[in-house]
Amino acid sequence: MLKLPQTSTDRRHFVIVGVLTLVTTVVLGFFMLAILPIKAQKSVQAEPIAWLFQVHIWLIAFLFSLVVVFMLYSLVVFRRRKNDDSEGEHFEGNTALEIIWTVVPLVLVVIFSFIGIQTLNGATSGGDEVQVKATGFQWSWKFDYPNGVTSAEMVLPVGKPALISLESQDVIHSFWVAEWGPKQDLVPGMTTTLHITPDTEGEFKLRCAELCGLSHWSMLATVRVVPEEEYTAWMDQKMAEQNVQTASR
Ligand SMILES: [Cu+2]
Secondary structure (H helix, E strand, O other): OOOOOOOHHHHHHHHHHHHHHHHHHHHHHHHHHHHOOOOOOOEOOHHHHHHHHHHHHHHHHHHHHHHHHHHHHHHHHOOOOOOOOOOOOOOOOOHHHHHHHHHHHHHHHHHHHHHHHHHHHHOOOOOOOEEEEEEEEOOEEEEEOOOOOEEOOEEEEOOOOEEEEEEEOOOOEEEEOHHHOOEEEEOOOOOEEEEEOEOOOEEEEEEEOOOOOOOHHHOEEEEEEEOHHHHHHHHHHHHHHHHHHHHHO
């Protein structure tokens, strides 16, 4: 059986440790949120991901505090006093506690896996999507639209679901626009996909998020999210330009 604290001194220790754990959790949680900037959420898919990050950070703060506060408190309060050569009290295991600290983390991991899968599935939209193929290679990007337009920057209309298919010409790369949230690997020999609905206009940086060689750091491209009319105008202009080039060859 789990033995509850018997004496008032024991109870006092538990109350103090409980309060210290809570205080440490709050301080640590806010500290981590302050030093780990979660980028502004500029796609529909980014919101649940950012939320999940925050839940994780609070859980990490709590678990860290629980372990470390208990340990430090015990080290300090129950340290060996001067001239105390007595043996410590002997006790052997605590089945109830061991079951609790096995089952609780297990349940938490299962719950978070479930939420994680749901969140990732949420990043899968369907129906009327703007399609674009992004090709990664050492060390740059190129974008192809279904109508044959090719571009060095990716332009997408704001508020419309986009289906980005990803292909690599050489090694593994990873498609990441920090403001949008999810990352997706580009794997040679296969096509991977990313569903994204940018909901804020602006110019963003697409980065490669998988170490892919000497100039990995410079594997950047510009992503522009623009109003639909501007997108259509850009597309018309690109089509005209590329048709002219074809004609003048
Ligand atoms: Cu890279």
